[in-house]
Amino acid sequence: MLENIILGFLMSGEKTGYDLKQQMLKYTSNFYEASFGSIYPALKRLVEKQFVTSKDMVERGKAKSKYSITRLGKKELLAWLEEPLPSPKTNPDHLVKVFFYEYLPKEKVIENLKILKKDVNQYIRRFEPFKNKAQKSFGNYPDGFKSSTLIFGLNYYRMIIEWTDNLLEKLQK
Amino acid sequence: MLENIILGFLMSGEKTGYDLKQQMLKYTSNFYEASFGSIYPALKRLVEKQFVTSKDMVERGKAKSKYSITRLGKKELLAWLEEPLPSPKTNPDHLVKVFFYEYLPKEKVIENLKILKKDVNQYIRRFEPFKNKAQKSFGNYPDGFKSSTLIFGLNYYRMIIEWTDNLLEKLQK
DNA sequence: TAGGTCATGTAAAGAGTTACATGATTTT
DNA sequence: AAAATCATGTAACTCTTTACATGACCTA
Numbered sequence: 001m002l003e004n005i006i007l008g009f010l011m012s013g014e015k016t017g018y019d020l021k022q023q024m025l026k027y028t029s030n031f032y033e034a035s036f037g038s039i040y041p042a043l044k045r046l047v048e049k050q051f052v053t054s055k056d057m058v059e060r061g062k063a064k065s066k067y068s069i070t071r072l073g074k075k076e077l078l079a080w081l082e083e084p085l086p087s088p089k090t091n092p093d094h095l096v097k098v099f100f101y102e103y104l105p106k107e108k109v110i111e112n113l114k115i116l117k118k119d120v121n122q123y124i125r126r127f128e129p130f131k132n133k134a135q136k137s138f139g140n141y142p143d144g145f146k147s148s149t150l151i152f153g154l155n156y157y158r159m160i161i162e163w164t165d166n167l168l169e170k171l172q173k
Numbered sequence: 174m175l176e177n178i179i180l181g182f183l184m185s186g187e188k189t190g191y192d193l194k195q196q197m198l199k200y201t202s203n204f205y206e207a208s209f210g211s212i213y214p215a216l217k218r219l220v221e222k223q224f225v226t227s228k229d230m231v232e233r234g235k236a237k238s239k240y241s242i243t244r245l246g247k248k249e250l251l252a253w254l255e256e257p258l259p260s261p262k263t264n265p266d267h268l269v270k271v272f273f274y275e276y277l278p279k280e281k282v283i284e285n286l287k288i289l290k291k292d293v294n295q296y297i298r299r300f301e302p303f304k305n306k307a308q309k310s311f312g313n314y315p316d317g318f319k320s321s322t323l324i325f326g327l328n329y330y331r332m333i334i335e336w337t338d339n340l341l342e343k344l345q346k
Numbered sequence: 347t348a349g350g351t352c353a354t355g356t357a358a359a360g361a362g363t364t365a366c367a368t369g370a371t372t373t374t
Numbered sequence: 375a376a377a378a379t380c381a382t383g384t385a386a387c388t389c390t391t392t393a394c395a396t397g398a399c400c401t402a
Contacts, residue, residue, distance in 0.1 A: 001269070002389085008273035018353050031268045038390055040355055061398060062353060081277045085267040085289045087296070088333055092261035095204040095325060096174070097254055100181035101318040104254040116258045123260070145274040148340050152268060159332050160261055167321050175361080191381050211362055213383055234370060235381060 002034050002042045007051060007077040010069040014055070017043055017065070027146060030127070030153040043067055051076050098167075110171055117164050124157045175207050175215045180224060180250040183242040187228070190216055190238070200319065203300070203326040216240055224249050271340075283344055290337050297330045 009015060009023050017039050024033050034042075043065075046052040051073030055066045069077070094116060101109050127150065182188060182196050190212050197206050207215075216238075219225040224246030228239045242250070267289065274282050300323065 001266070005269060005273075008276070011273070011276055016353075017355090028269070028272060031262065031265065035391055036353090036355075037357095037392070060352095060400095063398085064353070077273070077276065081270055081273060082281055082285075085270055085285050085292075086265075087289075087292050088265035088267045088329075089204065092204065092259075093174070094258040094261050095322045096178060096201070097258055098318055099201060099322045100178075100184070100250070100254060102316045103181070103184055103250065108255055112255075112258050116260075119258075119260050143275045144343060145271055148336070149268045149272050151339075152336055155332050155336060156261075156329075159328050163321075163325055163328060166324075170317060189381075190383090208363055209382075210364070210384080217383095233372095233380095236370085237381070 002038055003046055003051070004077060004080045005032065005034075006039070006042055006046060006067075007069055007073050007080075010052060010067060010073070011077065014066040014068040016067070028149070030123075031149065046073070049076075106171065110168065113164050113168055113171075117161060117168075120157050120160050120164070124154065124161075127154050127157070175211055176219055176224075177250060177253045178205065178207075179212070179215055179219060179240075180242055180246050180253075183225060183240060183246070184250070187239040187241040189240070201322070203296075204322065219246070222249075279344065283341065286337050286341055286344075290334060290341075293330050293333050293337070297327065297334075300327050300330070 005024075005028075006020060009020055015023070017036065020039055021034070021036060043052065043054070046067070047054055049072075050070060052067045052069055055068070057064055057066065104112075178197075178201075179193055182193055188196070190209065193212055193216075194207070194209060216225065216227070219240070220227055222245075223243060225240045225242055228241070230237055230239065277285075
């Protein structure tokens with residue numbers, strides 16, 4: 001997974017391990033993020049497999065290793081992208097707890113659901129400014145597919161708010 | 174995570190490792206499932222921690238180990254449930270690929286999105302019969318919280334269909 | 347000059363899956 | 375008689391995070 005994502009990011013030009021982390025934070029953090037402890041070893045493996053090449057350099061006094069995708073790496077990425085999409089599992093950790101909420105006192109349940117709502121609303125507020133840009137100018141978000149992942153996130157969070165409201169309503173009457 | 178989920182399932186009576194797997198398949202498979210390779214070791218750890226007790230027996234010629242939650246285990250479960258809910262991350266693997274779909278030929282993109290739609294629609298059809306039961310009689314689904322996780326799944330899948338349709342529409346004009 | 351950011355990397359630990367190994371009972 | 379299901383468990387492996395270790399440059 002991570003290896004393929006790195007290949008994807010390298011399609012738009014050479015990057016360092018640090019750059020990759022930044023890009024994930026900026027563009028994919030609502031559905032994917034990796035730590036340095038996984039990024040650097042992944043880059044090493046990709047070099048071994050000849051999917052990327054590395055180039056050591058010093059820029060503004062800082063030692064860097066810039067990685068570029070190879071022909072072989074592009075082939076690999078394409079093969080991965082071509083495969084059918086995995087069925088989206090819901091997976092969110094919060095459901096696992098809610099599933100057992102019959103064992104938690106009602107007041108505590110309501111409290112926790114309200115905190116969740118607040119939390120999710122904060123996410124939405126953080127993403128909303130990007131959304132307009134994404135839909136019209138494609139300014140910050142380079143293309144339609146990338147912005148579609150952002151819109152997905154937004155729709156998802158809105159759905160959670162509705163669902164939480166619904167639960168709260170049922171609980172309070 | 175798994176340990177707490179097991180404790181949750183044991184609240185409704187003693188169960189074997191095999192039973193637990195069945196329950197997950199039936200009730201939580203749209204957001205959580207574990208393999209035997211993780212369930213049995215988890216039960217062992219829970220016994221060590223004195224959160225559950227085990228009882229070996231032979232039933233219909235089959236050697237079984239039935240596990241029960243202890244007072245200490247119940248305390249542990251409650252403490253876990255009381256904590257604030259984790260912020261739901263979107264996480265679905267399919268977004269990771271769509272993010273890089275600019276590199277895949279348009280026809281292939283459309284093809285894959287259509288397959289995804291078909292796939293998700295099958296999920297919905299599988300869940301829909303449970304939904305009515307869940308909303309009214311609480312028959313199969315023991316309580317409101319458990320059915321709310323099912324409704325969450327359904328809403329989620331519906332959202333994906335809408336989102337996919339939207340993308341397809343944009344692509345085809 | 348202190349704190350933040352840029353930059354790379356390793357070691358240990360965690361949490362899980364897959365594959366294997368075994369064997370009885372139940373259904374077809 | 376074969377295949378499916380019930381039932382338990384281990385070993386190897388994978389993928390990842392957290393914490394640590396190091397050090398330079400940039401900004402207030």
